[in-house]
Amino acid sequence: MTAVKRQSRGDDTPPRHDLHLAELLDFRPDQGIIRLHEQRVVILSAAAMGLMRKELVDTLGLEAARRVLLRFGFADGYHDAVNLRARSRWGSAEDGLRAGAMLHRLEGIVRADVRRVEYDEATGRFEEEVRWHDSYEAEQHVHHYGKSAGPVCWSLAGYSSGFASACLGREIYFREVTCAAQGARHCSVIGRDVQGWGAEAEAIRGDFQAASLGQQVERLRAAVGTRLKELERRERLLERRERELNLLRERVNRHAAARHFVAGSEAMQHVLELAARVAPLDTTVLVEGESGTGKEFVVRLIHDQSPRAAAPFVSINCAALTETLLESELFGHVRGAFTGAVRDKAGLFEVAGAGTIFLDEIGEVAPTVQAKLLRALQEREIRRVGAERTVKIHARVVAATNRDLRKAVDAGAFREDLYFRLGAFIIPVPPLRERREDIPPLAHGFLVRAAARMKKDVRAVSADAMSALMNYRWPGNVRELEHAIERAVILANATSIRPRDLPPEITRKSSPRPGGDVLDLQEQERASIERALVQFDGNRRRAADALNISTVTLWRKMKRYGLS
Ligand SMILES: [Zn+2]
Secondary structure, rough: OEEEEEEEEEOOOOOHHHHHHOOOEEEEEEEEEEEOEEEEOOOHHHHHHHHHHHHHHHHHHHHHHHHHHHHHHHHHHHHHHHHHHHHOOOOOOOHHHHHHHHHHOOOOOOOEEEEEEEEEEEOOEEEEEEEEEOOHHHHHHHHHHHOOOOOOOHHHHHHHHHHHHHHHHOEEEEEEEEHHHHHHOOOOEEEHHHHHHHHHHHHHHHHHHOHHHHHHHHHHHHHHHHHHHHHHHHHHHHHHHHHHHHHHHHHHHHHHOOOOOOOOOHHHHHHHHHHHOOOOOOOOOEOOOOOOOOOHHHHHHHHHHHOOOOOOEEEHHHHHHHHHHHHHHHEOOOOOOOOOOOEEEOOOOHHOOOEEEEEEOOHHOHHHHHHHHHHHHHHEOOOOOOOOOOOOEEEEEEEEEOOOHHHHHHOOOOOHHHHHHOEEEEEEOOOHOOOHHHHHHHHHHHHHHHHHHHHOOOEEEEHHHHHHHHHOOOOHHHHHHHHHHHHHHHHOOOEEOHHHHHHHHOOOOOOOOOOOOHHHHHHHHHHHHHHHHHHHOOOOHHHHHHHHOHHHHHHHHHHEEEEE
């Protein structure tokens, strides 16, 4: 057993057989042929090699390019070793390795400085430490990509591996530990036999035995193809969704038109879109808005456009009933449950079946009933008042409120857990004063219908009267507008409605309308919001409280006026 150990002689004292190797180079300028140890070689500029390398990286990606270059280097090194061995007699394997290093230097690729070689011929144990100075590959990499995160002298590591493997007749792999491309002064490389690499051997070997370039390209093409198909699929899906949504919008608008529901403003179009989107789902919906804004219409729309449309729609005004009565109406009762309960009675949850139950004015519900509602929503079952057994329920719950429920929660008047159950999907319906562009068509619609009903020849609203309608605050919203127009049609003694036909509060000069037109009103609103926000340090809840509007309304207004 002979173990060879030798320290490097350093860069400045190259071994003598350098010259001998140099003589291997045979120039035949007249033939256009250069031979190195009888093998035809070509001189390529480092820049051109660097460009090809860049093409590989850009086309295949860093990982695939690294493997291609490792294998390219391996083939080159293996070839050199086989040819060199055929021509020269090496005293030892170590001499062969040194010859390889010199050849690499001669070819102008790198100046290899062998620091340590340990080779045990009997066991095949091999370890070599090399330093590479001025690697052309590191230079080119930095030139194209800048400083690198990891080693990049792939073809060099491949060359060393190929050369050593051919030289020793066993699998030897070199791996770069640190690289000049990372900013190191030189590249540090280590070569070992397979056993020497231990647990890492499989991964290293895998790099050298990876799929061929053709397979790599095929794999990439397939991956790109799959991605393209996926993109096309998504595009088709989006198109379909868009078509479905347009269909839904059309249907909802037809529905609204058929019921004389005016929703020309952007704010109301948004409400209709929300309703259309949530209708087909089973989600619980909470419709928020002041009295007279058309919440009932939105709720009805949700039911009519849902798969439950053919099933019952039942509604109850929670504010209109006493606690006991409301409970009995919602959940039903058994005979004798309380005085006057002379027979069993099904509650609305049961009556609704697979349809929709609409709980209007939900904010007015007493705490005991809130608790029962929460249980009904959570367990999907109810118990009739006075009954032992429970009944499964299937109805969808849609609620509406004209109060700011969030505020009621904060004040302790409404259960937070019930609020979250009901408010899974909130649709805020804006007050009429926030969609003034809907006032003329609404007024005209009410006018036509009232005139027909009363058989009066009233056909228009005068400009003065319309201006009053546009500037009024409308605390009662659309319902108030409808009543105002009905009254005006009754009082009108001409073909058009005049200001004096309108209720006095609408035309009263003392009402807060400085400037008197919509723009001034909006400017005023904007200014007060800004003032409130400044006053409360941007705290929206407190600002909304001070302005006597909900936080949702405040948010909407801030968005409209571009306040943040
Ligand atoms: Zn390097």
